[in-house]
Amino acid sequence: MKVAIYCRLSEEDKNKQLETDDSESIQNQKSMLIQYAMDRQWNIYNIYSDDDYTGSDRNRPAFNQLLDDAKNHKFDIVLCKTQSRFTRELELVEKYIHTLFPLWRIRFVSVVDNADTEVKGNKKARQINGLINEWYLEDMSENIKSVLTNKRKNGAHIGSFALYGYQKDPNQKGHLIIDEDAAKVVREVFTLFSQGYGKTAIARILNDRGIPNPTEHKRLKNLRYKQPKTQNSTLWKYFAISDMLTNEIYIGNMVQGKYGSISYKTKENKPIPKEQWIKVKGTHSPIIDRELWDNVQELVREKAKPFIIGTIGIFAKKARCMYCDYVMRSTKSHDRYYLKCETKHVAKDACIGAFIPVEELENAVISELRKIITEYLDKDELEQQVSFNNNLSEKREKLKVEIATFEKKASEYAKGIKDLYLDKVKGIISESEFLQFSKEFYTEKERLEKVAMEAKEKQEAIDRKMQSADNRRQIIEEYIDITKLNREMTVKLIDFIYVGRRNPETKQIPIEIHWNF
Known part of the structure; x- marks a missing residue:
């Protein structure tokens, strides 16, 4: 057995x-x-x-x-x-x-x-x-x-990471103390905004002076920080400035409980309504004085654009800059909407900056979708299946070989562990020698099992794509007469879109659409 x-x-x-x-x-x-x-x-x-x-x-x-x-x-x-x-x-x-x-x-x-x-x-x-x-x-x-x-109601800081400008008090658990190097930057950001500088302009000023952004600052000071998922992680961005300007922790108030777990069975969180946030005043030393804070909040309210509940851009979080991979932001000028990459504006030579009118991107997506529909419906069903699955099959076979190799090596290490134990039982090796050798075997075996499992996950993803071919005709035929996009369509049809900058000679904007089907 x-x-x-x-x-x-x-x-x-x-x-x-x-x-x-x-x-x-x-x-x-x-x-x-x-x-x-x-x-x-x-x-x-x-x-x-x-x-x-x-x-x-x-x-x-x-x-x-x-x-x-x-x-x-x-x-x-x-x-x-x-x-x-x-x-x-x-x-x-x-x-x-x-x-x-x-x-x-x-x-x-x-x-x-x-x-x-x-x-x-x-x-x-x-x-x-x-x-x-x-x-x-x-x-x-x-x-x-x-x-x-x-603990939150008592004003204790609960979290793995301290907000930029602060660090955890080594002498008092749950208490924040000022990180003066970062606090100087926080004060400057508030001051610049109160003087009329925009959020993107402030980010550019900090980047031009080589001031590390919050993540990079913590990394350089060996403080705990959350690993960013995007590129150019050393740069200050618009949203970092925006979030900073409205965070009450900078005036000495502890604000927590913004997110809560969905269930004890999952690690996923959901946002909590603002009125349910836990706020305790005066828990730590403020970085920003009350007068400057009030001035900035007034300016924030004045500059806030009216927002209609239930509306969202059709390409929100779908359009990415082709050059730096950042999500493009929406902007409006003369009653026309545009998508642009903010990275270009926050630092010199950070990115050449993608830019496109929303209407032009919408027309490009509709045009490409019609082309796909025409080609798809003109093809024989068998030809479609072979064309779609051929490249995926090659990738799947390659992964299958890799998995077999990893599992074989892991099995060899497992056998080695068993042999070591038998040697220990027979007195050929000592307990300490068994622990030393077996630990090395366990580590390598578990590493191989991990990479094998990652390869299997990739294989399963390919299987799902191959199986989805059966539903492609139904999905495509649903949009055969499409003339206008809406948010529901882009979520269903599009994974993401890479957008470039207009070519001065051809006048064309490079667009790369990654579909969900």
Whole structure:
């Protein structure tokens, strides 16, 4: 019988010297489960390990790899210390332990709480365990939420990152102290805006002087910061200035609770209405004095453009600059709407700047869509399928080879771990030597499993694209007589659009449309 061992630890382990190391708890789980398997003469197929993950996290890399391997019946048994190490969600207990595992002919065993799908009458105990674990998750989530809400109401700063201009007080948890280097920049931004400078102009002034933006400032000072997703991360941008000018933390008020979790089962957040934000006055030293703050807020209100609720640009967050990959901003001049890249205006030589009238982009999209529809409907169905799938099939085959290579190497390391353990049992190597060698094997094996899983995700994405070919005719025929775009259409049809700058000779603007079909 081939057995897959699964281990998990949710809490940060102080015994770990490096993040890449296994915690002591994980090592203990592995040793116990390996011994349990050896005593029953089960062959260890693989050891799957998730360190620093909760039992409600469905994105655990080793957990998902185990499920994928179980589906392909690469082993016969899943072995855990307890059922809660596998999952704390009753939904997943029912889905996998009670439904899919039996279909896949996989036996589930947990040592401490005696869960075993091969034992008759054991199912109710497993369901009770699952229900208790589910209650535990919900209660823990509510308790944590309650504690954090109480701390916020008391004015304590709750968050991984301090706002630019401040840093966390090393002597008082939940308290902010002024970062004077950044605070000087904050004061200058408020002053410049009060003197009539626009937000883009202020960003350009800071960039021309080589002042690092908030993320780069924190990185240079070895402070915690959120990794940006876009390019040119060292530049000040319009939105950074805009957000700064209306943040009450700069006048000493702690404003938190702007976002809340959708459910304890997901990490996704949703915006909270402004009237429900938690605001506590005078929790820390202000950077901006009240008079300057009031002047700036008045100017912000005066410059704010009227906004009709329910309206949004048809290309909002869809149009990107071809040269710097930033989302283009909407602007209006003489009753005409345009899309432009702000990067050009915030720093010298940062970007040549994409620019296009919204009407021109709309006509280009409609024209390209009509062309696709005409070509598609003129083709034979089989020809369409072959044309669409040919390139994707090549990519899929390449990924398939890569996955097989990674999995073979990972399997070799798993066998090496098993051989090491047998050598330790036989006294050929010592306990310390086993831990030293096996740690290196585990690290490399888990790295290979991770890259294999990433390749599988790419393969699955290709599969979805290939399967979507069946729905292309229905999608395209829906827009056969299109004359005007609206927001709903662009969301459904377009992933994103790259826009360039008009060629002075041809007068054409380069446009690259990435469709959703």
